[in-house]
Amino acid sequence: MTRWGMVIDLDKCSACQACVVACQSENNVAPPNQEIHEQGRSIHWIRVLPTFEGTFPHFRMRLFPLPCLHCDNPPCTKVCPVSATYKSEEGIVGQIFARCIGCRYCTTACPYTVREFNWRKPVWPEEMKPIRNRDVSVRPKGVVEKCTLCTHRLQKGREKARVERREMIPEDYIPACVEICPSQAMIFGDLDDPESEVSKLVRSRRAFRLMEDLGTEPKVIYLSEGGGD
Amino acid sequence: MKVSEQDRILLKPVEQTTKRFWITAGILFSIWFIGFLAYLKQFYGGLGVTGLSRPTYWGIYITNFVFFIGISHAGTLISAILRISQAEWRRAITRSAEVITVMVLLFGVGNILIDLGRPDRMLNVLKHPHFTSPLLWDVTSITCYLTASTIYLYLPLIPDIARLRDHGTKWKGFYRLLALGWQETPRQKKILERLISIMAIVVIPIAVSVHTVVSYVFSMTIQPMWHSAIFGPYFVVGAIFSGIAALMIAMAIIRKVYHLEEYLKEIHFNYLGILLLVMALLWFYFTFCEYLTVFYGSEPLEMQIFMSKITGPYALYFWTMVACCFVIPFVILANRRTRTVKGTVIASIAVTIGMWLERFTIVVPSLVNPRLPYARGTYYPTLTELAITAGCFAAFILLYMTFTKIFPIVSIWEIEEGRESSLREVHERVKGYLPGMGGKSE
Numbered sequence: 001m002t003r004w005g006m007v008i009d010l011d012k013c014s015a016c017q018a019c020v021v022a023c024q025s026e027n028n029v030a031p032p033n034q035e036i037h038e039q040g041r042s043i044h045w046i047r048v049l050p051t052f053e054g055t056f057p058h059f060r061m062r063l064f065p066l067p068c069l070h071c072d073n074p075p076c077t078k079v080c081p082v083s084a085t086y087k088s089e090e091g092i093v094g095q096i097f098a099r100c101i102g103c104r105y106c107t108t109a110c111p112y113t114v115r116e117f118n119w120r121k122p123v124w125p126e127e128m129k130p131i132r133n134r135d136v137s138v139r140p141k142g143v144v145e146k147c148t149l150c151t152h153r154l155q156k157g158r159e160k161a162r163v164e165r166r167e168m169i170p171e172d173y174i175p176a177c178v179e180i181c182p183s184q185a186m187i188f189g190d191l192d193d194p195e196s197e198v199s200k201l202v203r204s205r206r207a208f209r210l211m212e213d214l215g216t217e218p219k220v221i222y223l224s225e226g227g228g229d
Numbered sequence: 230m231k232v233s234e235q236d237r238i239l240l241k242p243v244e245q246t247t248k249r250f251w252i253t254a255g256i257l258f259s260i261w262f263i264g265f266l267a268y269l270k271q272f273y274g275g276l277g278v279t280g281l282s283r284p285t286y287w288g289i290y291i292t293n294f295v296f297f298i299g300i301s302h303a304g305t306l307i308s309a310i311l312r313i314s315q316a317e318w319r320r321a322i323t324r325s326a327e328v329i330t331v332m333v334l335l336f337g338v339g340n341i342l343i344d345l346g347r348p349d350r351m352l353n354v355l356k357h358p359h360f361t362s363p364l365l366w367d368v369t370s371i372t373c374y375l376t377a378s379t380i381y382l383y384l385p386l387i388p389d390i391a392r393l394r395d396h397g398t399k400w401k402g403f404y405r406l407l408a409l410g411w412q413e414t415p416r417q418k419k420i421l422e423r424l425i426s427i428m429a430i431v432v433i434p435i436a437v438s439v440h441t442v443v444s445y446v447f448s449m450t451i452q453p454m455w456h457s458a459i460f461g462p463y464f465v466v467g468a469i470f471s472g473i474a475a476l477m478i479a480m481a482i483i484r485k486v487y488h489l490e491e492y493l494k495e496i497h498f499n500y501l502g503i504l505l506l507v508m509a510l511l512w513f514y515f516t517f518c519e520y521l522t523v524f525y526g527s528e529p530l531e532m533q534i535f536m537s538k539i540t541g542p543y544a545l546y547f548w549t550m551v552a553c554c555f556v557i558p559f560v561i562l563a564n565r566r567t568r569t570v571k572g573t574v575i576a577s578i579a580v581t582i583g584m585w586l587e588r589f590t591i592v593v594p595s596l597v598n599p600r601l602p603y604a605r606g607t608y609y610p611t612l613t614e615l616a617i618t619a620g621c622f623a624a625f626i627l628l629y630m631t632f633t634k635i636f637p638i639v640s641i642w643e644i645e646e647g648r649e650s651s652l653r654e655v656h657e658r659v660k661g662y663l664p665g666m667g668g669k670s671e
Contacts (some may be wrong), residue, residue: 043337051602068603075451081364082353093479101353102346104286105364109450113284113599117346119277141275142346190561211600214451 003091003220004149005191006178007201011226012185015048016065019177019186023067026176028136030122043116045147046177050121062225065186067177068093068114068147071211076106076115085144091191091219094147100143107144111214115146127160149188150175170187170196191219230392230413232641239644240396242487246634247310249486259625264620266273267613268343276346278613284599285608287592290344293618295588296471297337297625298371298443299464303472304330305378305436307501309429315658317651318500320643321492325483326476327382328638332628333618335373336621341367343617347603353559363445363665374432374439381428384421387411388642440468452595453530454523461586463515467584470508470554477501479629483638492639495570502573505580513555534598542607543594589621 023046024031032042046067053060070093077085077093084100087093107115121141124132132138135152139145157172170189176185189198198221201207206223233239271278281288304327311319342348358365374444391411394404411417448457477498484493523531538547557577561567593608610618632638660666 039277041277049601049603078361079363079450081359081368082357082361083359084353084357099350099353099357100347103341103344103364104346105362106594107283107286107448108452111451111600113601113603116283117286118275119282120275123613140347141277144346 001192003192007187007198009185009223012183018180022176022180028132041119069220072217075109079105079109097139102142249342257623260623261620264617267616280609285596289610290340292588294340296585297333299468299471300475301330301333302468303476305432308571312429320647324640330378363449368443370439370442377432421511440465454534454595471584473505474577477577498570498573502562502568509558534594537594546590548584551585553579
């Protein structure tokens with residue numbers, strides 16, 4: 001069985017935020033304006049999270065690109081009263097926007113705070129409307145949304161492979177953030193395939209997962225800094 | 230069925246409506262209407278009109294939900310437990326307690342619906358139920374509770390409705406319909422008493438389950454200071470605590486407005502005051518256990534939230550809560566001389582405020598301090614949220630007032646029964662407890 005996962009090499013990541021922009025346009029996330037941003041209500045399915053360790057002068061800042069971690073034991077899916085959020089057979093934590101009642105229980109249960117809520121009707125500049133991605137639905141106000149690892153691309157890739165009468169290959173399904181990453185810090189693939197690049201990297205000594213002690217078992221795995229030398 | 234001259238005063242609120250009533254009702258209706266307009270604004274504008282934002286996804290609506298469901302424990306526990314334990318002094322107060330339960334539950338559920346981002350999809354909970362969600366357990370047990378406590382309110386009301394049917398002048402058809410042909414035959418009485426005692430027993434475990442499940446909404450998550458095994462009993466104790474307080478406030482107002490000093494006596498306030506004192510001590514014990522274990526373990530993430538309550542931005546709420554829930558009621562109620570009607574009412578008002586703050590300091594600080602270093606800010610409810618909350622409280626009082634205009638708020642038949650038969654029964658019973666008094670020994 002395929003188990004989709006992602007590896008983010010913090011050594012290679014330059015925190016350029018190209019992934020943030022790519023995700024924004026791929027998934028029809030409305031661009032935030034100043035007011036919404038100041039209220040803490042801008043929506044990003046992936047964001048670059050700064051963390052600070054130590055105090056000056058012995059001080060280190062780390063930057064984590066943080067999408068939904070697609071936990072293998074997700075706290076969010078258990079608490080949803082209407083199964084609007086669920087874990088698919090292939091491990092992707094998905095969200096049924098049309099079913100969500102907006103109780104925001106999943107957002108409070110998620111220890112990584114990566115779920116987003118539509119506080120208002122999303123506002124789009126007129127000129128951006130025609131270039132929205134037709135494969136992804138535009139969410140109405142009042143529902144929770146989140147990174148889906150671009151599942152629409154998985155569907156497309158699968159269909160393409162079927163039409164061409166062949167097995168799926170890794171190039172058929174790549175999320176937008178991984179595709180855009182200029183320093184190739186993000187690697188995507190099947191964690192259950194021992195030959196895939198991700199599963200090789202996951203076995204590296206640099207691999208770690210955010211807040212591993214919580215037992216949520218994220219499928220987005222980081223490679224810590226200092227591995228290059 | 231006749232109502233004796235002595236008890237005519239209990240029918241008076243139903244028969245006569247004073248000008249003062251209409252004025253109060255008018256004010257409450259206006260507050261409700263403002264709240265309703267605020268809700269319309271939220272319905273069309275989305276939850277953006279509230280003060281919530283990432284990472285604080287829950288605010289005062291959830292606080293109100295927990296608070297209202299807590300208040301609802303007034304009726305059931307007071308009335309059912311006192312009825313089962315044959316406490317004779319209950320007779321005058323059970324009805325007013327049961328009404329609180331039924332009405333306040335509507336507002337508890339209402340606040341959850343107000344809090345939904347998509348209230349138009351609320352039926353999805355029935356269409357696509359997901360049984361691992363504590364919110365679904367909530368829906369189940371609150372529905373049970375609302376049904377059971379409505380029946381439990383209605384059953385003891387039947388003989389009084391029959392009295393209104395035979396006695397009153399207005400809405401004869403309405404009362405005839407609700408009285409279900411009650412003629413006070415011995416057979417009817419026997420069935421009714423059997424049903425009431427069954428319901429009294431059924432309603433207690435349901436009530437305990439309701440507030441346990443409400444606490445599970447928080448404690449099933451892995452959020453720091455929510456993930457705690459003590460939450461179940463802690464919430465149940467808090468619920469009974471605030472329930473008794475709300476009941477005493479209601480009783481004091483009824484007593485004053487309808488001149489029922491003869492029925493709701495000093496002794497009732499004294500006894501309920503002692504009960505409130507016991508609950509205040511229990512509340513303190515639970516709070517102490519909860520906070521001491523967190524402090525002693527001093528897990529960094531939990532300490533962050535702990536400190537935000539003790540000295541940080543939520544300190545004002547926290548210490549006001551401690552003062553209102555423990556210091557004030559303890560000082561007033563531990564002293565026989567201050568355990569008067571006035572004293573107990575002051576203590577009750579303090580407890581009600583304190584318990585609302587308790588819910589607030591549980592819900593908000595944990596969410597404001599998430600595990601990851603996101604931008605944090607304190608949460609302040611907006612005017613819209615405050616207006617909706619005020620509207621809920623006003624609507625609750627208005628509904629309660631309306632009830633007293635339709636049905637007697639003190640159970641007439643139970644008072645009569647007390648006068649006629651229980652005096653003798655209690656005499657016999659006490660005799661039965663004592664050796665050598667010749668009472669019936671069972």
